[in-house]
Amino acid sequence: MAPRVLISDKLSEAAVEIFRSRGVEVDYRPDLGKDKDALLAAIGDYDGLAIRSATKVTAKLLEATDRLKVVGRAGIGVDNVDIPAASAKGVIVMNTPFGNSITTAEHAIAMMFAVARQIPAADTSTQAGKWEKSRFMGAEITSKTFGLIGCGNIGSIVADRAIGLKMRVVAFDPFLSDERAIDLGVEKVDLDTLLARADVISLHTPLTEKTRNIIDAAAIAKMRKGVILINCARGGLVDEAALRAALESGKVGGAGVDVFVDEPATENVLFGAPNLVCTPHLGASTTEAQENVALQVAEQMSDYLMKGAVSNALNMPSITAEEAPRLTPFVKLAELLGSFAGQLTETSLSGIRLEYEGDVAEMNIKALTAAALTGVLQPLLQTVNMVSAPVMARERGILVEEVRRAQAGAYENYIRLTVKTERQERSVAGTVFSDSKPRIIQVKGINMEAELGPHMLYVTNEDKPGFIGQLGTLLGEAGVNIATFNLGRTAPGEDAICLVEVDGEVPEAVLAKISALPHVKQAKPLEF
Structure with missing residues (x-):
């Protein structure tokens, strides 16, 4: 049938x-x-x-x-x-x-012009027979500074169009490398610098917990007076009430809004604000x-x-039916290693190296690398999958290196993932045992063996007596149950890592207490 x-x-x-x-x-x-x-x-x-x-x-x-x-x-x-x-x-x-990247990018540019030249209001006035030429004094775009928040697939197209309009483009994107920024002709900056310098700011980032309300009252306060703000990405990136207040005060000179927190937006706090151009989520709406x-x-x-072929799946790796039984546990391992490293990475990525050793080196490492990249990029790009992850890495100039080698150590199969950032390199390695369950076996050169559960606590510290007891006491007093407890160290009294599986999320207040313990260097929750 x-x-x-x-x-x-x-x-x-x-x-x-x-x-x-x-x-x-x-x-x-x-x-x-x-x-x-x-x-x-x-x-x-x-x-x-x-x-x-x-x-x-x-x-x-x-x-x-x-x-x-x-x-x-x-x-x-x-x-x-x-x-x-x-x-x-x-x-x-x-x-x-x-499929709709160019169309969305073009809409952002169109919104910029519509706001800068007050085209919708001028059209309404003119067709009403008013001829209010002096009322609609516009702003010239040439030589202005265009700020991109998000420089992935759509953002890079917007950058190209803005450069073509003789604008200076600055970009904030945690995954944008220096090399990719040079290729695009944009200047990579931090968010505060972008907010302070840009005459036009356009958002091109997914909506995640980290990006929700990335433009709030505090961010607006850092902007130049009269800035133009464009959002054709996602509702929720901008605090709508804060934007309304900024439009009324004149801090924001104009805004083009295609997306809203609640859609369809039949009512919204922004409606009626001065110098506002709204469209009903038309970013992708071209023939x-x-x-x-x-x-x-x-x-x-x-x-x-x-x-049975799978492509662009958000919840399943792209693996053929023939490969699946043998490859699937290694795909899971690769994604876990990537997620582990990605959640601990807080500065711009410049490169990722994947080393495959033993039997796994003979497998379809393209799928494994894609899975690892998915894990690394997932914390900030929640819609990334095994098909789009390699593309997104290339767009951001992240150099991906793959190394295959025969078995050299005790493990028949071994994958090591190394993340390179502006400041350091961090590696994590794992294997799959006969039970098909992935295990972490090394973190930052420190040997340990651990399964990764849904909720983990990662702590780096100096190996000093009493630490384990203090950590256990803090978790116990907070009602956080420990499922597994894994330790590793370089040498007695030196650097140590503690990887704890817990039965639920660790509250922020408890994390703060753990971070304040003597000899603790870092304490961070991880979710898998």
């Missing part, structure tokens, strides 16, 4: 034709995504669900079907998909991360972009349903 796909949002007709040409039955019901109850009743009849942003793929919807195998999002954002719930049900979630993402999602879903 041919697989069936439901398209529950408005999608290009080209997608329908691709599904049918690949042997997939398809039902095009573009208004169904807006009707939760009707979608809930219908979902059990389909193997695939193709969506844009209107359909909400909730845990409740996923629980209503045992047939669904794949959800395909035509576009990059998957805020409307409960990925953990999909993973728990064994449903693959795919997106199309690069070309809609065609691109529709074609991509249909091709990806068809390839999976008909051939």
Whole structure:
């Protein structure tokens, strides 16, 4: 029986034709995504669900079907998909991360001009017969400083367009290397420097806990008076109430806003503010972009349903069916090693070296490297996956080095990941034993053996008597239960590492107390 796909949002007709040409039955019901109850009743009849942003793929919807195998999002954002719930049900979630990049970049530039020259207000006034030429005094863009917050795929395109307009471009992006910045023709700066120097600031970063409200009242206070702010990325990056106050005071000279915290935004604190241009999340809304993402999602879903091939999946590695049984535990190890290093990295990455030793060196290390890069980039780029991670690393000028060698030590299989930053190199190594469970076996040259649980506490300290007791006491008094406790040191009395699995999150106040213990150099929670 041919697989069936439901398209529950408005999608290009080209997608329908691709599904049918690949042997997939398809039902095009573009208004169904807006009707939760009707979608809930219908979902059990389909193997695939193709969506844009209107359909909400909730845990409740996923629980209503045992047939669904794949959800395909035509576009990059998957805020409307409960990925953990999909993973728990064994449903693959795919997106199309690069199909609308140019369109979104062009919209940001268009918004800059619209704000700088007050085009929407001037149009309304002129068509009302007012001819208020002196009222609409604009700002020239040439030679101004353009500040990019986020310089990945879309941000780099915006940078190119801004340079073409004879603007000076400065960029803040933790993953942007000096070499990549030079290639793009932008100056890499820290966030405070960007806020202080930029005449125009444009956001091109995902919404994560680290980037939420990255533009708040404190950030606005550091900006130049009269700055233009553009957000065509994600609602939630900007504190809307703070922006409203800044527009009214004149601190922010104008703003172009395409995205909002709550969408559809039929009411918003920003509406009615002076020198504000708003659009209804049009960043990806061109005929070309809609065609691109529709074609991509249909091709990806068809390839999976008909051939079992997985690409651009957010919750599953891209591995062929033949490779899966042997490779999967090493993919998990590589991603854990990457996540471990990524969560501990706080400065710009310049390079990543992966060393494969023993039997694993003969495997598909492309998939393993992609998994490791996914782990490294995940803390700041939450939508990254095994397909997009290598591309995002290249875009940011992160040099990736792979080394294969025969078994040289005690372990039959061995992977070491080294992260290079502006200040230092940090390495972490692991292996997979016969039980197929990944283990950490070395951190920063210190030998230890540890499994990684969902909640870990990483502590570096001087090896002095009494530390373990003090740490255990602090955790115990806070009601944080220890599941496993792993130690390693370079030599008695010298550098030591403590890796503790706990049964829940460690409160900030407890972390502060641990950090304040004598001889503790660093205490950081890790999530896996």
